[in-house]
Every structure is written in C-alpha cells, then in structure tokens.
Amino acid sequence: MSARTLPLVFVNLGGEMLYILDQRLRAPIASEDTSDKGVWSERDRRRVLNDVTATLFGPSFVDELLKPQQLYSHRTLKTVLTRLAHASIMRLNPASMDRLYELTTMAVKHQVLLCPRPKDLLLVSYNHIDAVRDFVRDSPAVLNQVDQAHRRIIEVPAGSGIYSRADFRSAPSWSLLPQVYSSMSEGELQLLRQTLLVFFQDMHVRVSLFLKSKIQNPGNGRFALPTSGPVPHGTEVPGLIRTFDRRGREVRRSEFPPGGSYSRPAGGGSFGLHGARGTLLGTNTYAANRPEETLASRASAQTGDAPNPLAKEELNLLARLMGSMGAQDGAGAEGAFRISMFSPDDEEQEAGTSKEAEAFEVISIQATQDEHVASELAQIAGQFSGAEEQAENPCGNKGDDLLAMMDDL
Amino acid sequence: MYHKEKSIQIKNSASALYNNLSVLRIAPRRLTYFTVVHANVVNMVSASWDGLNYSHRQLQSKEPNVATSTSLIMQAAFCVLPSRELLVITSQKGIQMYESDGSIMVYWHALDTPETPSAQAVFARGISAVWENYICVGVSSGSILVFDVPSKGSNITLSEVLEEHKESITDIASECSGSQQCIADLVSADDGGNLCVWKSGEEFQLLNKIPGFDMSCSSVKLWKGTVVAGYGTGQIRLYEAVTGILHAEVNAHARWIYSLDIAPFSGLLLSAAEDSLVRVWHLTVSQETNSVEVAHLHNECVTDTQICGARFCDGDGYAFAVTGYDLSEIIRYTQT
Numbered sequence: 001m002s003a004r005t006l007p008l009v010f011v012n013l014g015g016e017m018l019y020i021l022d023q024r025l026r027a028p029i030a031s032e033d034t035s036d037k038g039v040w041s042e043r044d045r046r047r048v049l050n051d052v053t054a055t056l057f058g059p060s061f062v063d064e065l066l067k068p069q070q071l072y073s074h075r076t077l078k079t080v081l082t083r084l085a086h087a088s089i090m091r092l093n094p095a096s097m098d099r100l101y102e103l104t105t106m107a108v109k110h111q112v113l114l115c116p117r118p119k120d121l122l123l124v125s126y127n128h129i130d131a132v133r134d135f136v137r138d139s140p141a142v143l144n145q146v147d148q149a150h151r152r153i154i155e156v157p158a159g160s161g162i163y164s165r166a167d168f169r170s171a172p173s174w175s176l177l178p179q180v181y182s183s184m185s186e187g188e189l190q191l192l193r194q195t196l197l198v199f200f201q202d203m204h205v206r207v208s209l210f211l212k213s214k215i216q217n218p219g220n221g222r223f224a225l226p227t228s229g230p231v232p233h234g235t236e237v238p239g240l241i242r243t244f245d246r247r248g249r250e251v252r253r254s255e256f257p258p259g260g261s262y263s264r265p266a267g268g269g270s271f272g273l274h275g276a277r278g279t280l281l282g283t284n285t286y287a288a289n290r291p292e293e294t295l296a297s298r299a300s301a302q303t304g305d306a307p308n309p310l311a312k313e314e315l316n317l318l319a320r321l322m323g324s325m326g327a328q329d330g331a332g333a334e335g336a337f338r339i340s341m342f343s344p345d346d347e348e349q350e351a352g353t354s355k356e357a358e359a360f361e362v363i364s365i366q367a368t369q370d371e372h373v374a375s376e377l378a379q380i381a382g383q384f385s386g387a388e389e390q391a392e393n394p395c396g397n398k399g400d401d402l403l404a405m406m407d408d409l
Numbered sequence: 410m411y412h413k414e415k416s417i418q419i420k421n422s423a424s425a426l427y428n429n430l431s432v433l434r435i436a437p438r439r440l441t442y443f444t445v446v447h448a449n450v451v452n453m454v455s456a457s458w459d460g461l462n463y464s465h466r467q468l469q470s471k472e473p474n475v476a477t478s479t480s481l482i483m484q485a486a487f488c489v490l491p492s493r494e495l496l497v498i499t500s501q502k503g504i505q506m507y508e509s510d511g512s513i514m515v516y517w518h519a520l521d522t523p524e525t526p527s528a529q530a531v532f533a534r535g536i537s538a539v540w541e542n543y544i545c546v547g548v549s550s551g552s553i554l555v556f557d558v559p560s561k562g563s564n565i566t567l568s569e570v571l572e573e574h575k576e577s578i579t580d581i582a583s584e585c586s587g588s589q590q591c592i593a594d595l596v597s598a599d600d601g602g603n604l605c606v607w608k609s610g611e612e613f614q615l616l617n618k619i620p621g622f623d624m625s626c627s628s629v630k631l632w633k634g635t636v637v638a639g640y641g642t643g644q645i646r647l648y649e650a651v652t653g654i655l656h657a658e659v660n661a662h663a664r665w666i667y668s669l670d671i672a673p674f675s676g677l678l679l680s681a682a683e684d685s686l687v688r689v690w691h692l693t694v695s696q697e698t699n700s701v702e703v704a705h706l707h708n709e710c711v712t713d714t715q716i717c718g719a720r721f722c723d724g725d726g727y728a729f730a731v732t733g734y735d736l737s738e739i740i741r742y743t744q745t
Binding site (some may be wrong): 001002003004070113116117118185186187188191192193194195197198201202204217222223224225227231232234235236237238239240241242243244246248254256257258260262294 | 421422424425426447448479481483501507527528529530532576577579599600601623624625641642643644654655656657658659660661662663664665684685686688699700701702703704708710712714715733735
C-alpha cells in the first residue's frame, strides 16, 4: 500500500518511547547528586534522552526512512526500536523491551485510529517532534538535528512528480523534490493511515493508563470512539438534507436525527515547523501521571500461525536502518545500567488492587520460535552493536540497585 | 425498523479499507456468500438461510516469491454477469478472478510494478461487472482496466484501458447489467472526488465527467440514472449521471464514508462511516419529473467501531450486513 509510512511510524513510535523513558527515568526525588549510586541523576536521564533522540533523528537514519518502501513486520520494527532504546547508557531486559513496544504501539494505534481526518496524522507527528524538541532543548547540536529532520519530513515528496527548474533553484541542497507531506491529498493520506491500521490490526493490549482514562474498554480492549464532539475540518455537522432543482436552486431542506451530538469544528492546527497543533493526540500523556504498568491480557496477535520468513527486502531494510544508526558505543556498555522497566512484581501488586485486572493473566511474551529468523535478526543486530552481548550479563553494582529502585516506582 | 440478528464470526478481523464487504445471494441453494478482506487474505463465509450451516474459506493474494513481501489486498467483490458469477480480488500486485465459491482461480492479471519502489503507491481498487460480459477494475494510476469475460472458462482478456481519471480509482459501480438498456451504465470515482460516467460496449464511451472538490469519493453507486456518491467529508451527493446536475446533498456522517449500497427494487440506500454509524435512507427517483427525493429512515450504531463495509443482503433491502475495523464478525440486521 502506501510507501511513505516509515518516517511517520518512527517519529510517532520513537516519540512515545521517549515519553516513557523520560517518565521512567525520573528519580522519585529530584537529585543532582551523582555520588548516590541508587538513583538516576537528572544528568543521566538527559543523557539517555539526548542519545536516543540524536540516533532517531540522525541524518543517515532519516535518509533511510525517507526512501519510498513498504512497512514490514512488527519483528523488524521492534528490532530497530530496541537498537534505538539502547543508543545510550541504558539497557532494557527483553521483557521490558516487549512491554515498551506494546505501550508505544498501542499509543500510536490509538492516535492513528482517532485522527478526525487523515491529515491530522501529520499534526500528531508534529506534536511528538515538538515534545522531543523540548526534551533536548539544552543540547543545541541534537536540537538542530531534530529541526533538520522535521524540515525534511514536512518536505517529503508525495509522489514521483516532475520537477520544475524553479524547484531546483529554491530547494535546499538536501531536498530536491518539490512536493510535501503537507500537500499529499486527503485520499493519499487516508491510504497511509489505512496502511498503518493494517499494521496495528488485532492489537488489543490493555494499558492501565488508557483504561483509567476511559480511552480503552476493559472488556474487549477496543478504543472508545465517541459519537459526539466537534466534527473534523471540512465536514459539516450531520443532520441536513438539501434538495435542488435543475437550475441549482435549493428547493427543500429537511433534518434527520444524527444519532450523536456533534458540534462545529474547533480551531485548526499549524502544519509548519512551529505552532499550536490543535490536537492533544500525540502529546505527552505520561508527563502528568505516575508510572503505570501495562496489564497484558494477551500477547499481541500476529496474523498467521507460523512466523513468515523475513522477505529479502525486509532484511535489506533492517540492515540499512541498523547500519545508519552507527556502531554502538562499546565503551558505554561498561557504565551501562541494566533496568527492568516493567517489573512483573508490580503487575501482581496492581492485579491485587484493581478489579479489572483479576480477569487477566500475566502472560510472558515468548521470543520468536523461528530460530532461523531469530538468528538472522540477531546477526544483523550484532553487526552494529557488539556491546549488546556484554549487556546481557549482569552489570552488578548500579544495575542491581536500579532494579530495586524501578520496582518502587 | 431493523433489529440486530446473530452475527457471523469470521476467521480474521476486517481491515480498514473502503467497501470492505461483498455479498452474493444464491437463491437456488438457499445460501449467501460474504467476503471480508484482512490484510493479505480474503475471508469467505457461506451461510445457509436457515442459519444452521456456515462454512469458511480463505483466499490469499497471489503467492509472492521469497524476495518480495506479501501483497496487501485492497478489495474483494462479487461480479454478477448474466452467464456467470465471479469473485474478483485486487491487491498491490494485481487482479485475481475466482469462481464465485472461491474454489478455482480462473484469471490473473499482474499490475506493472516498477523495479525500484516509487513514492507512488501501486495497487488495484474498484471492481464492477457491467453489461453482459465486462468486468471493470480500477488502478492507482487512475486507469480503468476493462476485461472481456466469456460465458464459461478462463479465456478472459483485457479488452480496453480507460484513461480518464488522473487520481487513484476508489470505486466503480454499474446498473442495468444483462437485459436492460440504459443510457449510462457505469460510473467510476477517484481520490479527488471526480466521477466519470460511461456507456459500456466494445469501446466504452465517456458520457460525462463530474468534477470533485478535492475530497476523495470513497464509494459510489448508480441507480435509475442517478449517481450516489459518498465522500471523505461524510457527505453524500446525488447527481443526475448524464448531465451532472446535483439533485441532493446530505450531511450524512461526521467522519469519512467507507461504504454505500442500494437495494435496487425498493430504492433503499445504506451508508456507513468511520463515525460508527450505519444509516438507512429511502430514495425516490422520478424519471418523468427528473426529481430525486431523499428521506432518512433509520440509524444503527456499532459501538467503538469504525465501519468499513455495509451491504444489503437482498434486492429489497430486507436485511443488511456490516463489517468494522478490527472486528472479527459480520453483524446482521433484518427488518422488523
């Protein structure tokens, strides 16, 4: 379907990931004292956010994303996001990475589903970029990278169009093609959205934060779709039938019950580099809340029973994306902190207190059973981060204290 | 006016695609077939009228080779011709035609896909049988492929390519297939909301072009010389096909319309959208006075669901069926 999904996928999933990392790495007491071994300092947290952001918005990574290509499997995406999450001094164990992936994909699924118009998908993406800019505001180099990437994303060419001479003259050197995401037609953006919805299909992981704010139904895991509120821009409030004569004059008006209570559209949002985006979708919903656990009611469903062999094109993409993120800093691994972000103990505690949770079992998500594919993925991942293997061994000292600390969050 | 019946469970959930439900009523065998697209698979259910027997079948988009990833399906639709009925499936790679029970594939047409992926998406979408022996299929480039279908066998050939639309085809519809004669018997719609009205034949004739307003027309129907078009703005517009005169405009839905259907014997119109609502309307087309009336009859809300397919199960509109994104069932309603 759409060949333009990857930039938006990574901006949104990456953005959600940064929101969660930011929240989870905040020490219970804000402390700048780095001699205290059991606590993530403000400086460490900022370092993780800066490193991950710099990798996500790195020019060669963005180069790869901007190439027209199909959206591949969850497995590939998760491998790349794992690599992104490990771009800094922090290491997540596999269970935590699984949970992180679930949380981020469910959040983005919600945003894509609830977009009033397909074009609003861009506003959601820009909300993520705006928030990330704020995370790295103290690091001018990284901030500049985010700005550059944002400009390129706004200017992603919609089609393979013909370029005019004027376009070549005025365009910056790194972007020669004239059309922009913002000038993609609503139909093309809807196709992009439909492609994303196929990707997120059948995912119904219950997220405590969503359940509490009534965004998600505990019973079936479906997102709540209100039949009230403002209609999108360009849409009229339902309820009117107008009939015309052959000369185009209105001859009759009648009304019908719309079955919901709708109102006129709210103010619009900015599609430029800056400005109010006009929607809350894509903003940081974790900032105001205390850390919540994911209550996994069932593992994310994949279509088909046997894992498909990774297509050659998919492996190529994976290799290119991993390569473009640069080799992992080997030295970082020694000081790397292993954390378990979503401890199973917490879930059982949560299960005790919440009625809804009793219906769920905590199911451990199994690693892929296709050894051939798993080893292929591991090999590609390994090529670019030799330090990964070291991280699997317990780091001792700070690592263990951190585990204990995370459990208390 | 309608009440909900027992739903039919399907093997996979429905994907968010326009017109994602097709229904074929087989009166002699007291069966109805339903097809729903899920990613790269078409789920087919055969339901007996007494509600006792259901059988399922799954059809894949044509097997790719290992080098390329699986092809996503855009649409599956039954095509009813006087001599035979076929199931047509369109995807990113091409067009497959099966016998209506999905048992045998009788024809495969590959789309021209570029060597290196281009920014322009490539796919086929928009399916309709027309007149006695044609099946028309739309393409993302805006072309419409016209296939000549013999009364038996697999000697299906590409008869003509209609190049009128400049944007991706979204839907195609016809009326008067078989015996009746009509001035216009085919309408095609695209992502820009543009509508083309045609007369079928050895060479298809373009009768009229109705310009859009930069908003995708996701679903279109043709009935008694009237084009009924559903748009991404949630509006339904009724045009006189050959002249393009706007008869009526309905602010029907609060979100993108995904499916329209008409029950030809009664003039009932079904509309379904991402706003979770299915609405039933009544159309009166008076060909003497050239006037059209639209009356609203009924609403059904499918809670927390973005609807992607809605079809009448019979020519009178006595029953209709609905599919929704992420929903693994076909919901049915019958007149009370």
